[in-house]
Amino acid sequence: MNFKKVAIIGLGLIGGSIGLAVRKELPDCVTSGFDADAKVRERARELQLADDIHDDPAEAVKGADLVILCVPVGAMASVAAAIAPGLSPDCVISDVGSSKRSITDALTKALPDHTIIPAHPVAGTEHSGPDAGFASLFHQRWCIITPPQGAPEDKVHALVDFWEGLGAMVETMDADHHDRVLAVTSHIPHLIAYTIVGTASDLEEVTRSEVIKYSAGGFRDFTRIAASDPTMWRDVFLNNKDAVLEMLDAFLTDLALMREAIKAGDGEMMHDTFSRTRAIRRSIVALGQDDPRPDFGREHD
Amino acid sequence: MNFKKVAIIGLGLIGGSIGLAVRKELPDCVTSGFDADAKVRERARELQLADDIHDDPAEAVKGADLVILCVPVGAMASVAAAIAPGLSPDCVISDVGSSKRSITDALTKALPDHTIIPAHPVAGTEHSGPDAGFASLFHQRWCIITPPQGAPEDKVHALVDFWEGLGAMVETMDADHHDRVLAVTSHIPHLIAYTIVGTASDLEEVTRSEVIKYSAGGFRDFTRIAASDPTMWRDVFLNNKDAVLEMLDAFLTDLALMREAIKAGDGEMMHDTFSRTRAIRRSIVALGQDDPRPDFGREHD
Numbered sequence: 001m002n003f004k005k006v007a008i009i010g011l012g013l014i015g016g017s018i019g020l021a022v023r024k025e026l027p028d029c030v031t032s033g034f035d036a037d038a039k040v041r042e043r044a045r046e047l048q049l050a051d052d053i054h055d056d057p058a059e060a061v062k063g064a065d066l067v068i069l070c071v072p073v074g075a076m077a078s079v080a081a082a083i084a085p086g087l088s089p090d091c092v093i094s095d096v097g098s099s100k101r102s103i104t105d106a107l108t109k110a111l112p113d114h115t116i117i118p119a120h121p122v123a124g125t126e127h128s129g130p131d132a133g134f135a136s137l138f139h140q141r142w143c144i145i146t147p148p149q150g151a152p153e154d155k156v157h158a159l160v161d162f163w164e165g166l167g168a169m170v171e172t173m174d175a176d177h178h179d180r181v182l183a184v185t186s187h188i189p190h191l192i193a194y195t196i197v198g199t200a201s202d203l204e205e206v207t208r209s210e211v212i213k214y215s216a217g218g219f220r221d222f223t224r225i226a227a228s229d230p231t232m233w234r235d236v237f238l239n240n241k242d243a244v245l246e247m248l249d250a251f252l253t254d255l256a257l258m259r260e261a262i263k264a265g266d267g268e269m270m271h272d273t274f275s276r277t278r279a280i281r282r283s284i285v286a287l288g289q290d291d292p293r294p295d296f297g298r299e300h301d
Numbered sequence: 302m303n304f305k306k307v308a309i310i311g312l313g314l315i316g317g318s319i320g321l322a323v324r325k326e327l328p329d330c331v332t333s334g335f336d337a338d339a340k341v342r343e344r345a346r347e348l349q350l351a352d353d354i355h356d357d358p359a360e361a362v363k364g365a366d367l368v369i370l371c372v373p374v375g376a377m378a379s380v381a382a383a384i385a386p387g388l389s390p391d392c393v394i395s396d397v398g399s400s401k402r403s404i405t406d407a408l409t410k411a412l413p414d415h416t417i418i419p420a421h422p423v424a425g426t427e428h429s430g431p432d433a434g435f436a437s438l439f440h441q442r443w444c445i446i447t448p449p450q451g452a453p454e455d456k457v458h459a460l461v462d463f464w465e466g467l468g469a470m471v472e473t474m475d476a477d478h479h480d481r482v483l484a485v486t487s488h489i490p491h492l493i494a495y496t497i498v499g500t501a502s503d504l505e506e507v508t509r510s511e512v513i514k515y516s517a518g519g520f521r522d523f524t525r526i527a528a529s530d531p532t533m534w535r536d537v538f539l540n541n542k543d544a545v546l547e548m549l550d551a552f553l554t555d556l557a558l559m560r561e562a563i564k565a566g567d568g569e570m571m572h573d574t575f576s577r578t579r580a581i582r583r584s585i586v587a588l589g590q591d592d593p594r595p596d597f598g599r600e601h602d
C-alpha cells in the first residue's frame with residue numbers, strides 16, 4: 001500500500017520540508033496542512049508547503065490515510081484531540097518528535113482506536129518556521145521508526161516506503177532504545193551547547209562582544225545548535241528526562257576526569273583521549289553523515 | 302617599517318597558511334621555512350609553502366626580520382633555543398599559539414636579548430599538517446597581538462600591518478586577558494567536544510555505530526573540533542590551566558543548574574535559557590564570524 005493523502009499538522013521546518021519533499025518526490029500523493037498559528041498558515045499558503053492549508057485541524061486530516069504531527073513534543077496530546085473528529089478510521093498517525101516513548105504513550109492514550117506509528121527523521125537545521133523548510137532536508141539522513149507492539153505490518157511498511165520516498169534511510173527500533181540513542185546523539189549535544197553559550201554570555205571577566213569576536217576559535221560551532229527552537233527543545237528535555245539524565249551523568253563523570261587531568265598536568269591522559277576522537281569524525285564523514293570538507297565546508301573568502 | 306623576510310618555523314596548517322598567504326598578499330616579502338619533521342619539509346617543498354625550506358632551523362631564520370613560531374605551545378622553548386644561533390639581533394620573534402602568558406614567559410626566558418611580540422590568529426580548521434593550509438585562512442578572522450610591556454612600538458605596528466596584510470583584523474590585549482578570552486571561546490569548547498565524543502564512543506547501551514549513524518541530530522558538530530590535532534591541544538590545556546579551570550567551573554555550575562531543571566521538570570528555566578542563546582548566534586553571523594546559511598552552509602543534496 002502507498003499513502004494517497006498525507007495531512008501535515010504543524011508547518012515549521014520539518015512539516016514544511018515534508019510538504020515540499022512530497023510534492024517533489026511523491027507527486028501522486030496529495031498533501032493537506034494545518035498550523036495553529038494563523039500567520040504560519042498564511043505564509044505556508046504563499047510558499048505552497050501543502051496542496052491545501054486548512055484553518056481547522058479536523059478539516060485538514062479529512063480523507064488522509066497518513067497524518068504526521070510536526071509539533072513540539074509537549075503539544076502532541078492536545079493536537080491529537082483536536083484532529084480526532086476528522087480522522088478516517090483506518091488512517092495511520094505518525095509524528096516527527098525527538099522523544100518516542102512519551103509520544104507513543106500520549107498518542108495511544110489520546111487516539112486509542114487508531115494505528116499509531118511514531119517516527120523521527122534525524123534531520124534539521126538551526127532555523128525554524130515555515131520559511132526554513134526545503135525539499136532535500138531528508139536526503140541521506142536517517143529516519144527512525146518505532147512501531148509499537150502489534151502495529152500492522154503493512155502500515156509500518158507503507159511508512160518506511162514513504163520516508164524512503166523522501167530520500168531518507170530508514171531504521172526501526174524500540175521507542176526506549178531510540179530515546180537513549182538520541183539522548184547521546186542529539187539531546188545532550190543541544191543541552192551542552194545551550195549551556196556553554198549561556199555561560200559565555202554571562203561572564204564578568206570576558207565581555208559578550210569579545211565572545212562574539214573571537215568565536216571562530218571553536219565557540220561559534222556551539223552557537224548554531226544553541227540557536228534551535230526553544231519550545232521544541234524544552235519539550236524534549238521535559239519528555240526524555242531519564243535517558244537525558246543518564247547520558248548527562250556519563251558525560252559529567254568523563255568531564256570530571258578531564259578536569260583532574262588538567263589540574264594534575266596529566267598530558268598523557270589528554271593526548272590519549274584527544275587521539276581516539278578523530279576516528280569517530282572520520283567514520284561520520286565516510287558514512288555520508290557530514291561534509292567531508294574542512295570546517296563543514298564553510299567559505300573562507 | 303615592513304618585514305622583508307619572514308621565517309616560518311613549523312609548516313602545518315597555520316605555518317603553511319602563513320607561507321601561502323604571504324606569497325599571495327605580500328609579494329615583496331620573502332619567506333623561509335623549517336619543520337622538525339623531514340617528511341613535512343619534503344611535502345612543504347612540493348607545495349612551495351615557503352620560498353626556501355631549510356633542514357636546519359638556525360639556517361631558516363638567517364636574515365629574517367620576523368620569525369613566527371608555528372609549533373605546539375609545549376615546543377616553543379626548545380624551538381627558540383634551536384633557532385637562537387641564526388637570529389639577527391634586531392629581528393622580531395612572534396608565534397601563533399593559543400596560550401599567550403606561558404609562551405611569553407618561555408620565549409622571554411629562552412631569548413632574553415630579542416624582541417618578543419606574541420600573536421594568535423583565531424583561525425583554523427580541524428585538519429592539520431602541511432596539506433591543510435590555504436592562503437585565505439586568515440581573511441576576516443581576528444588576530445590577537447599581546448605585546449609585553451616595553452615592546453618597541455614600531456615593531457608592534459609592523460606586526461599589526463603584517464597580519465592585516467594577510468587579511469586579518471587585529472586587536473591587541475594583555476596576555477592574561479587573552480588567555481581568559483580564549484579559554485571561553487576556544488579551549489573549553491574543544492575540551493567539551495573531545496569529552497562528549499569520548500563519552501559517546503564508550504557507552505554500553507548505545508553502540509558506536511548508532512552514534513555515527515544518527516550523528517546528524519547534533520553530535521556531528523562536536524566531532525569536527527574533536528578531530529583537531531591532539532598534541533597541539535594537550536599543550537594548550539597544560540599551558541593555560543588556570544583560565545581553563547576557571548571557565549570550566551563556571552560551565553559546570555551552569556550545567557548543574559540545568560540538570561536540576563531537567564530533574565525538576567522546570568520548563569520555564571529551560572525556555573528562558575534556550576531563548577537567550579539565539580541572540581549570540583545572530584551577532585556572530587552579523588559580525589561576519591560565521592556562515593549565514595543554515596547548517597554552516599552544509600550541502601543537502
